[in-house]
Amino acid sequence: MRTAAAIIGAGPAGASCAYSLSLKGIENVLIDKRKIIGFPVQCAELVSRNINQFVNLAEIPSAINQKVSFMDIDTGKNLYRSEGKGYILNRDVFDDYIVKSAVKAGTNLFKQTNILKINADENKIIGVRIADNKPIEINYDYLIIASGPKNSFDLRGNFKQGLKNKSYIFATQVRAGLLKEEGLDSTICYFRPYIPYGYGWVFPKGKFANVGIGIEKPRTYMPLSSSLNNFLNEIRNKGLIGSKIYGKTSGLVPVSGLNNLYSGNIALCGDAAGLTHPITGAGIVSAVISGNLLGGYVAESLKTSKNLLEEYGDELESIFKKPLSAAAKKRYELYPQMTGADNIDKLIKRLWPSFEEYYE
Numbered sequence: 312m313r314t315a316a317a318i319i320g321a322g323p324a325g326a327s328c329a330y331s332l333s334l335k336g337i338e339n340v341l342i343d344k345r346k347i348i349g350f351p352v353q354c355a356e357l358v359s360r361n362i363n364q365f366v367n368l369a370e371i372p373s374a375i376n377q378k379v380s381f382m383d384i385d386t387g388k389n390l391y392r393s394e395g396k397g398y399i400l401n402r403d404v405f406d407d408y409i410v411k412s413a414v415k416a417g418t419n420l421f422k423q424t425n426i427l428k429i430n431a432d433e434n435k436i437i438g439v440r441i442a443d444n445k446p447i448e449i450n451y452d453y454l455i456i457a458s459g460p461k462n463s464f465d466l467r468g469n470f471k472q473g474l475k476n477k478s479y480i481f482a483t484q485v486r487a488g489l490l491k492e493e494g495l496d497s498t499i500c501y502f503r504p505y506i507p508y509g510y511g512w513v514f515p516k517g518k519f520a521n522v523g524i525g526i527e528k529p530r531t532y533m534p535l536s537s538s539l540n541n542f543l544n545e546i547r548n549k550g551l552i553g554s555k556i557y558g559k560t561s562g563l564v565p566v567s568g569l570n571n572l573y574s575g576n577i578a579l580c581g582d583a584a585g586l587t588h589p590i591t592g593a594g595i596v597s598a599v600i601s602g603n604l605l606g607g608y609v610a611e612s613l614k615t616s617k618n619l620l621e622e623y624g625d626e627l628e629s630i631f632k633k634p635l636s637a638a639a640k641k642r643y644e645l646y647p648q649m650t651g652a653d654n655i656d657k658l659i660k661r662l663w664p665s666f667e668e669y670y671e
């Protein structure tokens with residue numbers, strides 16, 4: 312088959328791109344290997360309230376699990392509270408809503424389809440339908456790579472086994488029951504020597520909480536499981552969560568900043584473009600922003616027969632390059648010094664973006 316725009320990955324980045332293309336009347340195909348969009352959830356599900364500038368959450372009340380008002384930073388020596396207005400999403404509902412909006416607007420969705428190869432010379436992607444193992448080929452005018460943190464395609468279309476971003480946080484998370492009956496109105500981030508080059512989090516979800524840790528590999532050889540177990544023991548001992556685990560997930564977060572964003576008629580958005588924040592790991596809002604923006608530029612390119620991906624790259628860089636590079640630099644410089652509770656407490660205000668000192 313052939314299409315004007317093929318999009319690999321129906322996460323928030325790819326789905327936003329497809330939606331934006333369909334709204335502008337551009338034929339597009341959105342492809343994902345998953346059977347159920349958004350599931351399994353590999354995310355702590357926090358977004359700031361500015362998400363409403365890009366996705367109107369009022370239209371999808373079931374995507375909001377709860378609101379939070381504060382963010383607490385626990386260094387082991389001190390607890391710092393700052394304003395942290397946000398939502399804890401039901402991420403599967405959120406992702407599914409963007410995909411359904413795209414489909415309603417005209418996107419052709421291929422689920423359970425794994426793209427294995429890009430033949431950039433022939434403007435063709437090649438994959439397999441997982442349900443019946445049938446091969447699939449799609450010719451495109453423009454190709455959007457939105458295949459998330461584990462993206463394995465480079466911009467010439469080569470598939471290389473292995474990861475394309477330069478450094479990653481390896482994250483693992485459980486769902487636990489909150490022991491506070493009234494729930495929590497804040498997200499809590501914990502900085503501990505046993506969570507090197509990263510942090511632990513308790514993000515409330517009604518009567519439950521997403522509880523996880525993320526550490527950068529290979530900068531530390533600490534096993535993920537022992538870091539998580541230490542963390543769970545600590546917060547259980549504090550009486551915050553119960554001992555029962557209701558589910559477990561894990562995933563990768565790119566933390567090295569922006570990648571090359573385009574080449575020829577191929578462009579990247581979302582995690583595949585390296586858009587997650589190198590300190591906080593947040594990437595949902597930037598995935599949506601980049602997908603929307605790329606959809607606009609691809610639509611305009613097709614309408615005017617003038618390739619505008621360079622303009623896409625310039626605009627995305629003007630928004631994200633400076634803040635992401637600054638955060639990546641702080642990661643590189645400050646984390647190695649945060650070896651004990653005293654140093655963590657001394658450096659946290661320069662490391663974490665909710666403190667004014669971060670911006671000095």
Ligand SMILES: Cc1cc2nc3c(=O)[nH]c(=O)nc-3n(C[C@H](O)[C@H](O)[C@H](O)COP(=O)(O)OP(=O)(O)OC[C@H]3O[C@@H](n4cnc5c(N)ncnc54)[C@H](O)[C@@H]3O)c2cc1C
Pocket residue numbers: 319320321322323324325342343344345349353354355356357358424425426427457458459460482483484523561562563564580581582583587592593594595596598
């Ligand atoms: C444990 C964890 C916690 C996180 N917590 C937060 C948080 O609280 N707040 C926040 O803002 N961000 C968080 N993030 C980051 C956030 O999840 C990502 O930034 C976001 O999902 C990026 O969206 P995306 O569309 O780029 O990629 P994804 O959501 O990863 O979507 C990519 C899609 O591409 C599909 N795909 C990949 N390869 C192929 C292929 N070859 N063929 C077909 N389909 C393919 C995948 O199935 C997937 O559906 C967290 C990440 C992790 C791992």
